[in-house]
Amino acid sequence: HEGVGLSRSWFATAEKMGIEIRYGAAATAILQNEKGHASGVRVRDDDGLQEIHGRAVILGCGGFEANVQMRTQHIGPLVGSAKVRGTPHNQGDGLRMALAIGAMPWGQWSGCHATPISADWGNFAPRELTDRSNRLSYIYGVMINRRGRRFVDEGEDGAHFTYAKFGRAILAEPGAKVYQIFDSQVAHLLEPRYATSEPITADTPEDLVAQLDIDDKDRAILTLHEYNAAAKHATDGFDPTRLDGIATRGLSPEKTNWAIKLEKPPFYAYSATGGITFTFGGLRVDENTQVIGTDWRPIPGLFACGEMIGGLFYDNYPAGTGLVSGATFGRIAGRSAATLQQGASA
Numbered sequence: 382h383e384g385v386g387l388s389r390s391w392f393a394t395a396e397k398m399g400i401e402i403r404y405g406a407a408a409t410a411i412l413q414n415e416k417g418h419a420s421g422v423r424v425r426d427d428d429g430l431q432e433i434h435g436r437a438v439i440l441g442c443g444g445f446e447a448n449v450q451m452r453t454q455h456i457g458p459l460v461g462s463a464k465v466r467g468t469p470h471n472q473g474d475g476l477r478m479a480l481a482i483g484a485m486p487w488g489q490w491s492g493c494h495a496t497p498i499s500a501d502w503g504n505f506a507p508r509e510l511t512d513r514s515n516r517l518s519y520i521y522g523v524m525i526n527r528r529g530r531r532f533v534d535e536g537e538d539g540a541h542f543t544y545a546k547f548g549r550a551i552l553a554e555p556g557a558k559v560y561q562i563f564d565s566q567v568a569h570l571l572e573p574r575y576a577t578s579e580p581i582t583a584d585t586p587e588d589l590v591a592q593l594d595i596d597d598k599d600r601a602i603l604t605l606h607e608y609n610a611a612a613k614h615a616t617d618g619f620d621p622t623r624l625d626g627i628a629t630r631g632l633s634p635e636k637t638n639w640a641i642k643l644e645k646p647p648f649y650a651y652s653a654t655g656g657i658t659f660t661f662g663g664l665r666v667d668e669n670t671q672v673i674g675t676d677w678r679p680i681p682g683l684f685a686c687g688e689m690i691g692g693l694f695y696d697n698y699p700a701g702t703g704l705v706s707g708a709t710f711g712r713i714a715g716r717s718a719a720t721l722q723q724g725a726s727a
Contacts, residue, residue, distance in 0.1 A: 476662075
């Protein structure tokens with residue numbers, strides 16, 4: 382679930398199959414022969430520059446989520462300062478190398494997967510704890526920004542269908558920081574990941590707001606009172622296992638599911654910001670994952686998979702589909718490159 386087991390499995394498989402892994406070697410350019418066929422990469426390591434040659438190149442090195450300049454240029458300044466949930470090494474190198482030899486950019490370069498995470502975490506999450514920073518139980522409470530206002534329909538859908546776009550929405554709020562507020566009747570529904578930070582607690586909404594880093598505390602208190610006036614009691618049909626239709630009336634934005642009153646003390650507040658996971662922009666590929674050039678012709682010997690492929694996601698992201706697309710297109714890319722290798726050896 383947190384990626385640790387998956388990574389260990391990959392390393393074990395690579396070792397078992399005798400696959401050579403070069404650590405500390407940063408690829409800087411894609412090599413091509415006189416016919417334009419991708420024939421290897423140029424890398425930089427502790428000994429300087431060297432070339433690695435082969436009959437095909439597969440780019441599976443992610444997007445540009447850790448590159449502040451590229452994030453700011455393509456997605457905008459709000460995302461430029463975002464915390465990064467994953468590796469600091471996804472700097473867009475593969476994309477830049479491919480574009481340099483004529484690959485076609487594809488998909489939503491202005492989009493990214495950004496999920497609500499604890500605002501208390503560092504700029505880069507610890508590798509083995511990255512997923513534990515998520516704050517996805519907002520559907521059972523309300524989120525308010527530093528102006529003291531709600532800004533999304535927390536109950537629009539299940540969290541796994543809204544968290545990617547809500548993370549991006551948080552980044553657009555003042556200071557890219559919000560608070561998720563719950564009461565004791567839903568505290569047991571919060572994901573275990575919330576235990577990685579201490580909540581702010583109080584016996585009244587007013588005392589809770591007084592402790593928050595909010596510019597307009599009066600507005601925040603009014604927002605909570607307005608929400609409670611428009612929400613329903615848990616006994617009116619609240620069901621955390623499905624879209625229950627328990628909705629507010631007369632608010633903007635409304636909360637369209639799980640809209641129950643915040644009325645049972647103590648009350649809890651967790652800070653949240655938007656943490657970027659990966660970027661949506663990538664390269665255009667064909668059915669064999671061969672990279673297409675800006676002349677609409679395949680670049681021979683060059684393949685891409687995973688986050689390198691553009692056009693898979695726009696504005697939002699259903700949970701888990703990045704893993705599915707990575708496994709699917711990674712397998713296709715591997716088979717395509719192997720077929721090319723076998724054909725060249727025949």
